[in-house]
Amino acid sequence: MQFGGPPPVVGIVYNTTLSRADAALALALLYALENKREARVASVAVTENGLGAAMFADAVSRVYQLGPPPNANRVLPIGLAADKPLPADGPSFKAVLDRVDEKGEPLFRRQIRRIPDTAEVTALMRNSFTYFPDGMVTVLLSAPATYLARVLDYPGALELAKAKVRTLIVSECKQDPAAMKRVIAEWPSPIVFCGRDVGEAVPYPGASIDVDFDWAKSHPVVDYYKAAKSMPYDTPSQDVAAVLYAIRPKSDFFQLSEAGSIDVQDNGQMRFTPDAAGKHKRLTVDPAKKELLLAAVREVLHTKPVAPPQRRRLSPEEIEKLRKEREEEQLKRELEEKKKLAAPPPTSATMP
Numbered sequence: 001m002q003f004g005g006p007p008p009v010v011g012i013v014y015n016t017t018l019s020r021a022d023a024a025l026a027l028a029l030l031y032a033l034e035n036k037r038e039a040r041v042a043s044v045a046v047t048e049n050g051l052g053a054a055m056f057a058d059a060v061s062r063v064y065q066l067g068p069p070p071n072a073n074r075v076l077p078i079g080l081a082a083d084k085p086l087p088a089d090g091p092s093f094k095a096v097l098d099r100v101d102e103k104g105e106p107l108f109r110r111q112i113r114r115i116p117d118t119a120e121v122t123a124l125m126r127n128s129f130t131y132f133p134d135g136m137v138t139v140l141l142s143a144p145a146t147y148l149a150r151v152l153d154y155p156g157a158l159e160l161a162k163a164k165v166r167t168l169i170v171s172e173c174k175q176d177p178a179a180m181k182r183v184i185a186e187w188p189s190p191i192v193f194c195g196r197d198v199g200e201a202v203p204y205p206g207a208s209i210d211v212d213f214d215w216a217k218s219h220p221v222v223d224y225y226k227a228a229k230s231m232p233y234d235t236p237s238q239d240v241a242a243v244l245y246a247i248r249p250k251s252d253f254f255q256l257s258e259a260g261s262i263d264v265q266d267n268g269q270m271r272f273t274p275d276a277a278g279k280h281k282r283l284t285v286d287p288a289k290k291e292l293l294l295a296a297v298r299e300v301l302h303t304k305p306v307a308p309p310q311r312r313r314l315s316p317e318e319i320e321k322l323r324k325e326r327e328e329e330q331l332k333r334e335l336e337e338k339k340k341l342a343a344p345p346p347t348s349a350t351m352p
Helices: 021-035 051-064 091-097 121-129 146-151 157-164 177-186 196-201 206-212 220-228 238-247 287-301 316-342
Strands: 011-016 040-046 137-142 165-171 191-194 254-256 260-264 270-274 280-285
Touching: 011 021, 011 121, 011 238, 021 040, 021 051, 021 220, 021 238, 021 287, 040 051, 040 121, 051 091, 051 220, 091 220, 121 137, 121 146, 121 157, 137 238, 146 177, 157 165, 165 238, 177 260, 191 238, 191 260, 196 238, 196 280, 206 220, 206 287, 238 280, 238 287, 280 287
Parallel strands: 011 040, 011 137, 137 165, 165 191, 191 280
Antiparallel strands: 254 280, 260 270, 260 280
C-alpha cells in the first residue's frame, strides 16, 4: 500500500543576532509562512545577543504554534550562543518580556527562562539538517559566521551539508573575518549574497505595523518594533527579503546576478565583486516589483495563523482493515517473488 502526502517543503535554518527590527519582522514572516505550509523552521539560532533575545524568539514562535506539534522533531529549542559572557537585554526585548496579563503572568507564553532552556548553537544547526530530505534545506546567515564555521568541524558535517543544503544565503552584516572566509572557502552549496542595498530598496513602513498584526490582540514583534526606535520609522527589510527569497526562490520579485565573489575585509565588512570565475551570486530586487514584494510580505504578516487540522484517530475496525490490506499486499509480493524464482532461466538462442 502506498501512502501519498504533500510534497516536502524547504527547511530554513536562521542564524541571526536579532539586533535589528527587520530581523524581528523576518522571524514573524518565517513562522507565518510555516503556518501557511510553505516552509518549515528547521532551527533558529541566536548569536551575539543575550538571553532576552532567545526568549523573544521563543515567544514569537509560540504565537504561530497553534495546537500540538505532530512530533518532537518539528519544534527544536531556540539556540543561543552562550559560550561567552552575554550582553544585557536591550529595550526592545524588555518591552516584550516585561509585559504581563491581568494575573501578573507573562503576556507572551514562552518556555525559555534560563540558559539551560536553550540549545547549543553549532550542534542545533548541524542536527537540524538531518530532519529534511536531500536538497531541502536553506541556511540564512544574518550574523557573524563564527558558529556556522564550527559546524564544519563535526565529523561528516561537510558531506551532510553537501547532501541537505541547497543554498546558503548570506545577509550582509559585520562579520567574523576568519570564520566567514572559511565558510566561503569550504561551504559546499551555492552561496547567495543579500546586501544592505536589498533592504534599503524595500523599506518596511513602520506606520503599517499595527495594521499588519491587527489579527492579534498583542504581538511581540509589534512591541519590539515600537521600542527599537522613536515611532514612526521605516526600517530596511534586508532579512525580510532574504526569508521571502529563501522560501519563494522562483518569485519574480528577485533577480540573481551573474557569477561573482564575496570578499571579507579584515574589519569585517563584506563586498561582492563580479567575477566570471566566481562561485557566488548577488540577490537584487526587481525595481519594477518593489511595491508588489512589500505587498506580498504584508499580506503574509497580516494573515491570522490557523491551527493545523487534527488527525482523526482511527477506529479499531479501521486499524484492523488496514492491517489485513497490508498483509494481503505483502503476501501478494511474496508469491510474485516465488514465481520469479521458480521460473526456468531463459535459454540462449542458438545460431543455425
